[in-house]
Amino acid sequence: xxxxxxxxxxxxxxxxxxxxxxxxxxxxxxxxxxxxxxxxxxxxxxxxxxxxxxxxxxxxxxxxxxxxxxxxxxxxxxxxxxxxxxxxxxxxxxxxxxxxxxxxxxxxxxxxxxxxxxxxxxxxxxxxxxxxxxxxxxxxxxxxxxxxxxxxxxxxxxxxxxxxxxxxxxxxxxxxxxxxxxxxxxxxxxxxxxxxxxxxxxxxxxxxxxxxxxxxxxxxxxxxxxxxxxxxxxxxxxxxxxxxxxxxxxxxxxxxxxxxxxxxxxxxxxxxxxxxxxxxxxxxxxxxxxxxxxxxxxxxxxxxxxxxxxxxxxxxxxxxxxxxxxxxxxxxxxxxxxxxxxxxxxxxxxxxxxxxxxxxxxxxxxxxxxxxxxxxxxxxxxxxxxxxxxxxxxxxxxxxxxxxxxxxxxxxxxxxxxxxx
Amino acid sequence: xxxxxxxxxxxxxxxxxxxxxxxxxxxxxxxxxxxxxxxxxxxxxxxxxxxxxxxxxxxxxxxxxxxxxxxxxxxxxxxxxxxxxxxxxxxxxxxxxxxxxxxxxxxxxxxxxxxxxxxxxxxxxxxxxxxxxxxxxxxxxxxxx
Numbered sequence: 001x002x003x004x005x006x007x008x009x010x011x012x013x014x015x016x017x018x019x020x021x022x023x024x025x026x027x028x029x030x031x032x033x034x035x036x037x038x039x040x041x042x043x044x045x046x047x048x049x050x051x052x053x054x055x056x057x058x059x060x061x062x063x064x065x066x067x068x069x070x071x072x073x074x075x076x077x078x079x080x081x082x083x084x085x086x087x088x089x090x091x092x093x094x095x096x097x098x099x100x101x102x103x104x105x106x107x108x109x110x111x112x113x114x115x116x117x118x119x120x121x122x123x124x125x126x127x128x129x130x131x132x133x134x135x136x137x138x139x140x141x142x143x144x145x146x147x148x149x150x151x152x153x154x155x156x157x158x159x160x161x162x163x164x165x166x167x168x169x170x171x172x173x174x175x176x177x178x179x180x181x182x183x184x185x186x187x188x189x190x191x192x193x194x195x196x197x198x199x200x201x202x203x204x205x206x207x208x209x210x211x212x213x214x215x216x217x218x219x220x221x222x223x224x225x226x227x228x229x230x231x232x233x234x235x236x237x238x239x240x241x242x243x244x245x246x247x248x249x250x251x252x253x254x255x256x257x258x259x260x261x262x263x264x265x266x267x268x269x270x271x272x273x274x275x276x277x278x279x280x281x282x283x284x285x286x287x288x289x290x291x292x293x294x295x296x297x298x299x300x301x302x303x304x305x306x307x308x309x310x311x312x313x314x315x316x317x318x319x320x321x322x323x324x325x326x327x328x329x330x331x332x333x334x335x336x337x338x339x340x341x342x343x344x345x346x347x348x349x350x351x352x353x354x355x356x357x358x359x360x361x362x363x364x365x366x367x368x369x370x371x372x373x374x375x376x377x378x379x380x381x382x383x384x385x386x387x388x389x390x391x392x393x394x395x396x397x398x399x400x401x402x403x404x405x406x407x408x409x410x411x412x413x414x415x416x417x418x419x420x421x
Numbered sequence: 422x423x424x425x426x427x428x429x430x431x432x433x434x435x436x437x438x439x440x441x442x443x444x445x446x447x448x449x450x451x452x453x454x455x456x457x458x459x460x461x462x463x464x465x466x467x468x469x470x471x472x473x474x475x476x477x478x479x480x481x482x483x484x485x486x487x488x489x490x491x492x493x494x495x496x497x498x499x500x501x502x503x504x505x506x507x508x509x510x511x512x513x514x515x516x517x518x519x520x521x522x523x524x525x526x527x528x529x530x531x532x533x534x535x536x537x538x539x540x541x542x543x544x545x546x547x548x549x550x551x552x553x554x555x556x557x558x559x560x561x562x563x564x565x566x
Binding site for chain 2: 356357358359360363364375376377381384390391419420
């Protein structure tokens with residue numbers, strides 16, 4: 001789909017009501033925390049309001065008019081998301097609560113006694129491979145799997161520049177490997193990982209591969225068929241959609257082979273007192289009343305992003321990132337953690353400032369300039385340990401950010417240095 | 422400028438020029454405390470003498486200005502006092518920090534630590550201020566065990 005009009009950030013900003021609010025003390029809001037959670041356009045807010053006001057009913061089980069309107073909207077959202085990520089089948093799009101749940105769902109299918117499929121059998125001697133740049137949500141579920149099964153957790157190291165170090169690929173991914181799960185775009189470094197060399201090796205050894213695409217799907221066109229991996233996880237709230245809704249995309253044939261994750265209403269075919277049979281995918285993995293309005297809101301988010309154009313969004317963010325990398329490197333004592341060029345890199349820039357703790361940086365930026373950044377380890381503690389630092393300050397950009405906001409950030413950082421210098 | 426009032430001159434002074442920093446011998450107990458949400462950490466040693474006298478409080482750590490300055494102020498207040506006296510300061514400081522900005526600080530008890538009063542209005546930062554003080558309390562318990 002092509003965009004309706006050339007990219008105009010001022011026009012886009014008008015679509016996001018929150019961006020024109022004032023903070024206490026008359027400070028304008030400079031929102032540089034979209035990697036944490038993005039803001040919502042009027043289209044998403046109004047679609048959700050409209051659904052609640054006019055169409056709401058439970059999905060998949062109510063026969064009345066509202067039930068069918070609600071089901072239509074919910075399943076319509078699935079169609080939109082399937083199209084957005086190039087899913088070969090709409091049934092491969094599973095609604096979850098968030099990306100963490102999506103990853104847990106897949107991890108739970110491994111080493112599960114009720115799953116007899118060879119590819120999911122995991123025990124002592126088997127290996128699970130992740131990387132050192134993962135968000136905790138792509139570390140802990142695999143640690144738990146290793147603890148449950150006695151399998152070994154291994155990981156790709158990260159280079160000083162903040163790139164995935166795949167030098168040891170052939171040893172790391174081997175005949176013992178059951179699954180490789182890595183992040184598509186790092187939520188700290190901004191690094192965009194190329195999945196293809198890893199995938200080639202994964203296929204050679206007969207393992208499976210998952211991508212945590214929480215930070216890539218919102219910012220670039222992601223086509224799951226083109227990627228060629230087996231599972232992709234992402235979340236709604238980082239892509240101008242609501243919180244409480246996430247997505248797992250998986251190959252139909254694998255999803256069919258996997259056991260249910262949560263048991264409950266609507267995931268069954270028939271239930272007896274002593275056993276049950278299960279609904280076909282996607283419903284097998286959607287136990288209980290799902291986040292209906294949130295799914296509808298995510299459908300609207302996908303409509304919105306498509307109307308702006310993912311290529312245009314990517315290009316805009318690339319310009320912002322280049323501008324930010326140049327401007328930030330001019331600040332004395334500032335060290336960027338991650339690639340210093342825009343090549344294979346998204347609009348997330350993390351940094352340290354000599355002698356000043358990120359919490360102090362974030363507090364002053366917020367307080368004096370209304371600049372919202374994230375400070376801390378960003379749920380990626382092992383990555384921070386690897387760089388020998390406890391925390392970073394992170395600015396993350398999206399389609400509605402401007403170079404003027406990056407100028408404000410740089411001014412803010414100079415002020416921080418004045419306070420603590 | 423709500424937060425700038427939190428960064429009192431005295432806090433910044435202690436942050437830039439920490440008093441008594443560095444781990445020293447001899448000591449009776451050593452503890453290591455961390456704040457898991459932000460990674461701030463402190464290692465603290467206490468050396469007690471006769472009559473419950475606090476002979477030395479030495480520490481090392483990393484973290485934000487609030488956590489590091491709080492450790493420096495603690496060192497000044499506790500060293501040379503007694504276990505009993507210093508614990509009453511810790512209690513008053515804890516009461517102030519957990520008071521959500523509604524508690525009037527007792528300057529006679531707190532001394533320089535009264536400068537942290539503004540921190541109590543920022544719930545996310547209260548743990549930073551308390552880190553070293555909780556470590557101190559823990560170290561006292563262990564050194565008397």
